[in-house]
Amino acid sequence: MSVPVIDFSGYSDSDPASLRTLADSVDQSLSSYGFIAVTGIGISAELRRRVLDSARDFFAAPVAHKLEFAYTDPIANFGYQAPLSETLQPGRPADLKEAFTMRNLLASYTRSEAWPSPVFRDTAREFFEACRAAAGRILRVFAVALDTTPDFFVSKHSGENLTMRYLHYPSAGYVVDSDAQMGAGAHTDYGSITLLFQDAIGGLQLRRADGSWMDVQPVADAVNINTGDLMCHWSNGRYPSTEHRVLPRIGHGERYSIAYFTDPDNNTLVRCLPSCVSAACPAAFVDMTAGQHIQSKIDASQSPEAAGLAPTKKTGNA
Numbered sequence: 001m002s003v004p005v006i007d008f009s010g011y012s013d014s015d016p017a018s019l020r021t022l023a024d025s026v027d028q029s030l031s032s033y034g035f036i037a038v039t040g041i042g043i044s045a046e047l048r049r050r051v052l053d054s055a056r057d058f059f060a061a062p063v064a065h066k067l068e069f070a071y072t073d074p075i076a077n078f079g080y081q082a083p084l085s086e087t088l089q090p091g092r093p094a095d096l097k098e099a100f101t102m103r104n105l106l107a108s109y110t111r112s113e114a115w116p117s118p119v120f121r122d123t124a125r126e127f128f129e130a131c132r133a134a135a136g137r138i139l140r141v142f143a144v145a146l147d148t149t150p151d152f153f154v155s156k157h158s159g160e161n162l163t164m165r166y167l168h169y170p171s172a173g174y175v176v177d178s179d180a181q182m183g184a185g186a187h188t189d190y191g192s193i194t195l196l197f198q199d200a201i202g203g204l205q206l207r208r209a210d211g212s213w214m215d216v217q218p219v220a221d222a223v224n225i226n227t228g229d230l231m232c233h234w235s236n237g238r239y240p241s242t243e244h245r246v247l248p249r250i251g252h253g254e255r256y257s258i259a260y261f262t263d264p265d266n267n268t269l270v271r272c273l274p275s276c277v278s279a280a281c282p283a284a285f286v287d288m289t290a291g292q293h294i295q296s297k298i299d300a301s302q303s304p305e306a307a308g309l310a311p312t313k314k315t316g317n318a
Helices: 016-033 045-058 064-068 118-145 229-234 290-301
Strands: 005-008 035-039 079-083 098-103 160-167 184-187 193-198 202-208 214-215 223-226 244-246 257-261
Touching: 005 016, 016 035, 016 079, 016 118, 016 193, 045 118, 045 160, 045 257, 064 193, 118 160, 118 214
Parallel strands: 005 035
Antiparallel strands: 035 223, 079 098, 098 160, 160 257, 184 244, 193 223, 193 257, 202 214, 202 244
């Protein structure tokens, strides 16, 4: 079994028929896995190569240099995070990965002290904006699939919680003590959708409904898309927020990836959409603001005691 691949090259804002065709394909695939792979999304192979090269160059730098740009504040959610500084799965060892996280990148663009170099900054901005445009296309297709106005989701993602992460999973320098050690522990994503760009090295897995793990193999020129907790909430569980993880790469070849988290603005009220609620399928989630959920998840991941936080499900008839 593999993640479905959907070609977005026929997307057109001005052609409702193209949106509906894509919406039908996306709806069917996401309902099964919460993961799809997308081609033809409008991000060139040349730009993808340059941004991955930029990430590799940064992670290859001496530790002392990287720590000059250290992540210090989960509210800002910006900067370098060393291996073993994040725990995505509660009760498990800290993750064997390092990251450079850029929340609301455009707001930090002019802070020269935040960036390893002008080239790093400018390449990151170019890729961030390309991802934002691609995410907008995907969100419009989601809106059509869920029978709401095409810009319903786009209007709720102005930028304050749009976050890009460069990720490196080292192949040496650490010891994997047990089967519990992961490159990235099992978790769900926090917000609406994630765009994940993988290199050719594997390691990403998603959890099937039966509890077993399935490899998500890299697909040439494709980006993986998965739905997060808040899209699961909006769709009343129709699009699951699927648990996923990355296996440790020690002794298996280092892995690089880039994640673009498309998360709603803090004050966005997330409520199950009317099209996803009926007498036979009542609303399963309590209304909440996006910021409340996203920040609680970020805060928890910075501690070894990270707790498994998810949107609160209703109980009884509440």
